Amino acid sequence: MRLGLIAMSGVRAHNPELTALGLTLPGFVERNRVIASLPSLGLLTLAGLTPPEIDLRYLEVPDIKNVSGVPEEFDVVAISSFSAQIGEAYLLADRYRAQGTKVILGGLHVTAVPDEARAHADAIVIGEGEPVWPAIMADILGVGRSLQPTYDARTQPFDFANSPMPRFDLLDIERYNRLTVQTQRGCPFRCEFCAASIRISPTYKVKPVDRVIAEVQSIKSLWKRPFIEFADDNTFVNKAHSKELMRALASENVRWFTETDLSVAEDVELLEMMRDAGCAEILIGFESTTFSALDGVEQRSNWKAKRVDKYLDTIRTIQDRGIRVNGCFILGLDGADLESFDSIWKFVQESGLYDVQITVQTAFPGTPLYARLKQEGRILRDEAWELCTLFDVNFKPAKMSVSELEAGLRSLGSQIYSEEYTQKRRTDFHKNFRTKHRNRAS
Secondary structure, X not given: OEEEEEEEOOOOOOOHHHHHHHXXXXXXXXXXXXXXXXXXXXXXXXXXXXXXXXXXXXXXEOOHHHOOOOOOOOOEEEEEOOHHHHHHHHHHHHHHHHOOOEEEEOOHHHHHOHHHHHOOOOEEEEXXXXXXXXXXHHHHOOOOOOOOOEEEHHHOOOOHHHOOOOOHHHOOHHHOOOEEEOOEEOOOOOEOOOOOHHHOOOOOEEOOHHHHHHHHHHHHHHOOOOEEEEOOOOOOOOHHHHHHHHHHHOOOOOEEEEEEOHHHHHOHHXXXXXXXXXXXXXXXXXXXXXXXXXXXXXXXXXXXXXXHHHHHHHHHXXXXXXXXXXXXXXXXXXXXXXXXXXXXXXXXXXXXOOEEEEEEOOOOOOOHHHHHHHHOOOEOOOOOHHHOOOOOOOEOOOOOOHHHHHHHHHHHHHHHOOHHHHHHHHHHHHHHHHHXXXXXXO
16 A cells, blocks of 8 residues: 655745745745745654555655646545645646545645535545544555545544654655744634634644654754754743743754744743753744734734734843744734834834744635635635735735735835845844843853
C-alpha cells in the first residue's frame, strides 16, 4: 500500500498588481511566503500515526500548472491545502480519482465547507485529524470496514498528551529555513476574522512540555542548529505552561519565532525567560491603531480595543529585551476609514517595530466574519476562495470602496516595505537595544 501525503504549498496574491508589488518590494509578502513555504505539520503529524507497513511519501505541490497529470502515483493520497489554493487541490484530487487512486481531504477548509469537499474525495475528515486517522488507516488496509465517506472528529476530543511524533525525517531539511512545532491548539479569544486552529479545535489545549521538547530534539537530530516556528495561534496564553516550556527550552540552544498577544509585555519574568530560551521574534496581531477600528473585532470582551493605548509601551517593553516584534495590521476593518492608512504608517514609524505585516481583512469560510458579511450582502463573489490570500479583497468594506482599500494597501506597502525604510527599522532596533543594554550595564 503506497500512501502519498500531499501539501498544496503555493499561496500567491491573485491580483496581478499585488503580485508585481511583491516582486519589487520583497518584504511586502515576506511573511505570507514564509507560511506557504513551511512544511505541512498536520500531514507530518498524521504520518507519525501511520502504520509502518504502509509505504509513505510526503510531497509538496506549489503550483498545479507545473504538474502534468499527477506528481507521483499512489494507492491512496491525503491532500492538505489553504483555502486560496483549494481549487488546485480539488483539481489534483480529481486527477487522482480518475486513475483509481483513493483521495482523502481534510483540514480547515474542508471542515468549514465539507459538502463542497465531498464532491472531490472518497473520504473527508472534519475537525482534528489525530482522533480518526487510526480508523482511516485500518479502513484502507481492509481491517474491518471499507473507507468511509466522512470521518467526523468533533465528537472525539483529542488529548494532546497522546500527540504523535511528527515524521520530520520525511523532509528534505535543506529546503527549509525553519520547521514547525505545535505547543498548543485553539485560542480562548474569539476574533471574528480568525480562521486558525480554533475552527478545528474549539477548545483551547496545551501540549505537555516533555512532548514539545521531544519534537525539538527530533528536529535537532536532523538539523544541528535549527530555526523553529511554534505553529500556535497564541503561544503564551497559559502563562504557567509557558514558563515551564521556557525553562525546558533554555537548554536546547535553538532560536525560534512564534505568534502571541500583547499580554506577554505584562509579565517581565516571562519575557526574560523567552529571551534566555532563544526567542528571536514574536508576531503580535495589533490589527489597527484606534479603538473605533478595533471595536468588536474580539467578540468576547473587546480585549484588544481596550488596550490600544498601551500598544507603544508594549512594543518597547518587549524589544528592550532584545526580542524583535513583528507587528501585524489588518486593513479594511469595518471601523476603519481612509485615515486608517496614515494612522498605521505614523504608528509604525513611532513604534520602532522591527518587522511589520500588513494584510487585508479576509472573510475565510467558516468564520463569523464570512457569515456576517454574506448575510449583509457584502461578499463580492460567493465561494471565491482563490481571493483568500490575505492580500486580495473579497468583500465590500464598510467605510471605503474596494478600489480605495486596494490602493491603500499598495500605498502603505510601498512606504513600509521600501528598501530604505526596512533597513532603517532594523538598524534602529539594533541601535536602540545596544544603547539600552549599555545603559543597564553602567
